[in-house]
Amino acid sequence: MDTAQRILDVAERLVQTQGFNGFSYADISAELDITKASLHYHFATKAALGSALITRYCAEFRHALQGVDVSAADAREKLRRYAGLYAEVLRQHRMCLCGMLAADYTTLPTLMRSGVKEFFDLNESWLAQIFEEGRKQGVLRFRGPPLDSARLLLGSLEGAMLVARSYGDPERFTSAAQRLLAEVSGSRKKRAGRTDRRLGR
Amino acid sequence: MDTAQRILDVAERLVQTQGFNGFSYADISAELDITKASLHYHFATKAALGSALITRYCAEFRHALQGVDVSAADAREKLRRYAGLYAEVLRQHRMCLCGMLAADYTTLPTLMRSGVKEFFDLNESWLAQIFEEGRKQGVLRFRGPPLDSARLLLGSLEGAMLVARSYGDPERFTSAAQRLLAEVSGSRKKRAGRTDRRLGR
């Protein structure tokens, strides 16, 4: 497999678990049995490595969102799958890459800052589109502009991940996510024997 | 003023803006015109400094919550004030101390990890109490156990802060917080000329 990709794989996991200031080239070097000097051949600076991480993460996320678009039945189901993407990340004991970088934000090089915002923009515009679509189809009921709901959902899921990970308890996330989806999509039903719909896998 | 407190003040701001791995004793030293060696006199290790930060932050937060308890009229108003506490932190371009430390969680010494969870526990149990009180008084309507609502609100506010801070846009937070409070407290009204209730200050 491509060395650059293997480096990105390890670095990605390290950032998602320890933050951008919580790992070093030495950590990657140790895991891949490649010297630090070789790492610098592939990614000259840590800033370059970080930017590459974000670019790849955005591309993969875009792809995942397209997958949700084509496979989910309606807007409500798309939101469930979207939350499922986050749940899957958390299941690997990771934080969202850009959620983590948002914490490190003020210490990041300019290019990485832009990348983090691009990720959020990408998520917000996709979500806004889903909310708009769901409102039109009558499957989602919510107040205000779709973009507001999109931002609320994005921020809330990031925060739920952040806290849940500290407790090492993914169930904290899925519980919050389910409730959040119900609130934000305007479900009115008060069912006693409620079917516990799972988020993703 | 007490030197130890001045050190804590600077360190607190640095953690809230740059993360625990994003600042050093040298940074504090430069700001206070005190040598690094002197800092070590007050806080022997960075871990000790970190633990002291959390302890003080928890105490101050506990105090703030008591203030909300005695001054706010009803449960709904208490939640608004609670969100206002977060808004005030963000206005200073800071992240919640423990929200930030939650990102650094895996790299923290054990004592600090416990402290972060204590902070979250403190918030959750206070919020759960408010939700329970609000339900009893009939001013809040929500589904499920009060603790679930508490966790949802805590995580969502932390996440909204995290994202809003990246954009340097506190309005992103207040907007999300208002909507969140409406959803989580079960307001049903669809008002056209809605009074825009401010969060705090």
Added chain:
DNA sequence: GTCTATAACGAGATAGAC
């Protein structure tokens, strides 16, 4: 592409004088 070797610097921390 990968290596050895090393530079240049900053980190957390300590010894001991004042």
Added chain:
DNA sequence: GTCTATCTCGTTATAGAC
């Protein structure tokens, strides 16, 4: 309590051989 001086180690990054 605060200082100077220093230690040790880890950090990002480079030079140059293979």
